[in-house]
Amino acid sequence: MNAIQPTRPPLQPIQKQRVTPRPKRHLRQRSYQIMALETTAKIAVNLAVSAAAISALVKLLPYHWLQQERLREIRTEVKQMEGRVNILQTEFSRNFDPQQNKVIMQQQAYRFEPNQRPVVLMNQDQKELAQPESSP
Template identity: 55%
Template sequence: MNAIEPSQPLQPAPSRRIVPRTRRQQRRHPNRAIAIETTAKLAVNVVLSSAAIAALVQLLPYHLSQQAKLGEIREEVKRTEKRVNRLSNNFSRYFDPQQAKSVMQEQSHRVDPSQRQVVWLDNNTTDE
């Protein structure tokens, strides 16, 4: 019983060597999936941003031309409003019974018989 048993050479288990290698690979890149996902999100956002910028660049000339047209229309509206106000004042003046006589004189170039005509003469002129 006390006899010495022949010793068998100890061989390391192959599973021990394989397990540390896989663990080492996992330790080297523990955030690899997160990095890939973040890179993909960043690439998609860059593509979408560039598409939005390209669309804005194409819309900018159209917007500027529309603003110029709007400015022209506003100026035309101002001119038309002035004209309408002037015509409205003239209309109310033409149909005012108190001013009918003066309006008729302006339009017909006739003078009221009771009114005297005044002719201005220049005093500085000398007859030679």
């Protein structure tokens, strides 16, 4: 019987290689470290961007204030010019009004119609003040 059966090597129990897996706790700890590092990097970048923005604002504020001051000056000049333009427009319309023609000629040429007399106003206070000074 031995001859008919092929010879087999003796059966040895198959040993499973046990790979010691990393404990999950170690993996979690490593992922927390990576997340902390990533968050720190984000905060650093945000702080750098914020610092650059604040620096730019600090440099731009004096320029903004100067522009506001110039704008105020221009607005006051515009108001003054509007007043002058209104006066000139009324004067222009008065000068070209045919009904005002005689009055304007009298004002500019000092000519009066024959039935009118010129009236000259004198300040009598000056005469009274001048007399006491001249007599000691």
